[in-house]
Amino acid sequence: MADEARSGAPGKFTAEEVCQIIAVACELPEESNRPVTNWTGRELANEVIKREIVASISARQVGRYLEESDLKPHRSQYWLNNERDENPEQFDAEVKKVCDLYEKAPDLHKQGVHVVSTDEKTGIQTLEPAAETKPMKPGQIELREFEYKRHGTLDLMANFEVATGEVVASSLGPTRTEADFAAHVEQTVATDPDAPWIFLVDQLNTHKSETLVRLVARLCEVEAELGVKGKEGMLKSMPTRADFLQNEEHRIRFVYLPKHTSWLNQIEIWFGILVRRVLKRGHFKTLEELSHRILAFIEYFNKTMVKPFKWTYKGRPLAI
Numbered sequence: 001m002a003d004e005a006r007s008g009a010p011g012k013f014t015a016e017e018v019c020q021i022i023a024v025a026c027e028l029p030e031e032s033n034r035p036v037t038n039w040t041g042r043e044l045a046n047e048v049i050k051r052e053i054v055a056s057i058s059a060r061q062v063g064r065y066l067e068e069s070d071l072k073p074h075r076s077q078y079w080l081n082n083e084r085d086e087n088p089e090q091f092d093a094e095v096k097k098v099c100d101l102y103e104k105a106p107d108l109h110k111q112g113v114h115v116v117s118t119d120e121k122t123g124i125q126t127l128e129p130a131a132e133t134k135p136m137k138p139g140q141i142e143l144r145e146f147e148y149k150r151h152g153t154l155d156l157m158a159n160f161e162v163a164t165g166e167v168v169a170s171s172l173g174p175t176r177t178e179a180d181f182a183a184h185v186e187q188t189v190a191t192d193p194d195a196p197w198i199f200l201v202d203q204l205n206t207h208k209s210e211t212l213v214r215l216v217a218r219l220c221e222v223e224a225e226l227g228v229k230g231k232e233g234m235l236k237s238m239p240t241r242a243d244f245l246q247n248e249e250h251r252i253r254f255v256y257l258p259k260h261t262s263w264l265n266q267i268e269i270w271f272g273i274l275v276r277r278v279l280k281r282g283h284f285k286t287l288e289e290l291s292h293r294i295l296a297f298i299e300y301f302n303k304t305m306v307k308p309f310k311w312t313y314k315g316r317p318l319a320i
Contacts, residue, residue, distance in 0.1 A: 013054060013061075020053045021062060022069050039073040041066070084258075094258045098200060101255060102162055102266070102311045109163035113196040116159040116168065116188070117266040120176045120204075121274070126151035126290045129283050144281065152287050156274075156294060157184040160267040162200075165308040167270060167298050172291045178209035186215055189252060197252045200266075203259050208242045210235050220250045266309055273301070 013021075025044055029036045032047055039047075041059035048054055048062075066073070084091040105115040129145035136142045157171040157180070169188040173180060189197055201207045210229045217226060226244075227233010234244040245254040262268050278297045284290040 013057070017054050018065055021048050021057075021065055022071065024048055024051070024053070025062075025066060025069075025071055025073060038076070044073075091258050094256075095261065095264065096314075098255060098257055098264055099311070099314055101198065101200065103314075105162040106308075108198075109161075113198065114192060115162045115198045115200070117162060117200045118157070118159045118185075118188075119202060119265055119267045119271070120181075121156045121158070121271050122153075122176055124154045124156060124279065124290065124294075126153065126284045126287050127282075128285050133283070142281075148283070151285065154287060154290055154294075155180075157181065158267055158270070158298075159188055159199075160270050162266060163308060165306045166302050170295070170298055172294060176206065178206040178211045181206045182209065182211040182215045185212065185252075186219070189219060195251075199252075199254045200257065201254055202257050202262065202265060205238060207254065207256070208238045208245065210241065213241050213244055216245060216250060216252050219252055222250070266311070269309055273305075 021044070024032075024047055025039055029039055029043070034043065034047075036043070041063040044062045044066075045057050045059045049056060101115060108115055127148045128151060130147040130149065131145040133145065134140075134143040152174075154172050154174065155176045157176065159168050159170070160166075161168055169184075169191050171180070171184040171187060185199065206212075213226060213235060216222070225233060227235045227240075229235040230237075234240050242254075242256060246256065247253060257264050274294070274297065278293060282290075282293060284293065
């Protein structure tokens, strides 16, 4: 059957008017002195009438034009500025350096070198359900009370031994200051005080602090003057401190991941395991109970689940 021409009213708005309506929809509402973040059909209709683009139009008709143009002002999503775009060669080199270290970790471990992926999991909540959990039974899954009481938070600092898959020398406490992180590193090194250590960390400022530089200088018996923070020497600025901490001549050194590459840090994979197995469905009445459960799980993990992650990414640029 052919669809033949039919009688009917012609379109009320010209192509030029429709284009102007769409153009307004693509503007920010604040440019029209409207204190909102996104347009609604009603507000767009009101604005195009106010600008005398059309004499009158319904919000529903505006909605039709937006749908035809595949525009959705009511929706948005987050995106992340790609650090690689600024300096792709440097970014790729830093990623490859981390991946190469993962690949060499087993051989380095045989030589007595510890390669550990280190990070903090902050704000772990101590949550107690307002009512008891109902266990599963045939035909019914476990039921957990929706409402809960908060009893504070803990910060976890953990190391994942890349070659063995063990979680070693974890620290739990209320804060994650530069002093806390330096104390965590010292505690970690103390488990094998004479061995070389390589810490894989992100770009957090506490990972490039004066306290950490002084600790590494003391443990590595560096006799050179460190300078003065903010003025001169190795302590002058964050970049100079990072250069010192990355020095491959030191027995204890740090390798920094590029910004926004948490996916490159193996400890983040283990944090996901911790969340799924302990935190997501756990309930705790005190900070002490939460701390005990986390430490107990780490011991359990090291006894029954430990194995190195199979890292297959080699540091090549990812296809888009």
